[in-house]
Amino acid sequence: MNKLSIPYFILIIAAFFFGCGGPVREKNKNATPSSLSLHVGNGKYKMIDTKKSVVAWKGSSLNGLNTQTGYVYISKGELLIDNSQPVSGTVEVDMNTIEDKKHGRENKLVNHLKDPDFFEVEKFPFTTMVITNIKPIDGGNKKVKGNLTIKGITHPVTFPAKIVFKDGIVEANGRLVIDRTKWDVRYKSAKFYENLANQTMSDSIEFQMRIVTIRKD
Template identity: 75%
Template structure:
């Protein structure tokens, strides 16, 4: 995957593929790597997301499922709040300019179209964010994550299942988020807004696979 990011057609994010509730930073190691920094706020620990190892993968398709597109988008920055080995919150910022198609990279007609006003209007809205507001434990590994997803300046709550592991100072989390793109004003070839599209109708559902690595 070459460390690439899963928000279709982002449609997406994600992040942008991951998470919220950030407190006031009291201590920061300014000499630490930008991709792996540990911050402490009282009894809470903020662990910076490693942007080189984390990836958000998107998947979109026609309504009939015959034409499927998959690609990546990169996390520009983010942090997870972990307390006593449990995910408590966090934030993820996704750089929409980094959208890529799995088979053809970042310089192709599909990606250029995804950046247009038809889809994500990246020039006006270069970043998407996910802010985690609640984490409910199903068991030690499986969680239900609730947060606010912002795309194109529009924010809606989302809830998705995720798995999380904390081991040797490394947090690994992955989840699957499916959104209705039209809620974020991504209307291109949606049957909700256009008639007589026939086989060209695109599914309103966008699937994101979020893989996050954060380190002390």
């Protein structure tokens, strides 16, 4: 494929896409088990419902004139509940499930996202978020801190989220914006390439997630 003649998409991975239903998740038969440890503390754990939870992505050129959107799916995860409040947790995203909203998984755009220019999915099939702290702000609004690992590289992140615990179910909606180059996603970044003109991709990546736990006491 020509080194993406598509000057439109960075990958603003809207990975924590809460408030969007998204398409029905298909089981990925090619996924391999990860080494993510899901138990990060003491207390009652609630498993994430991978059929109701979804990660969305949105991408654009630096000038924001061209955008693309799509989805990627959670393979497993759990939240630790203490005194009816989530306090920490883990989320694992299967990068093999990346899809474009309009054209699904089998297209040039998605294939390019999977290659070394972007997420090198064959070598790094999973992205993980280890949530280390959830601090109340007001009402259901929380400040979430954690460690995000992409392509084997880990950095601390902080982002706001709306988290509601009701009838034994946790539902969370949040938004995280990162600098993709910190995770070695350099494609058409002005930090590393000159004279890109209108083909320059924004370094910002936006994660938005919808997380719902399974009702189980």
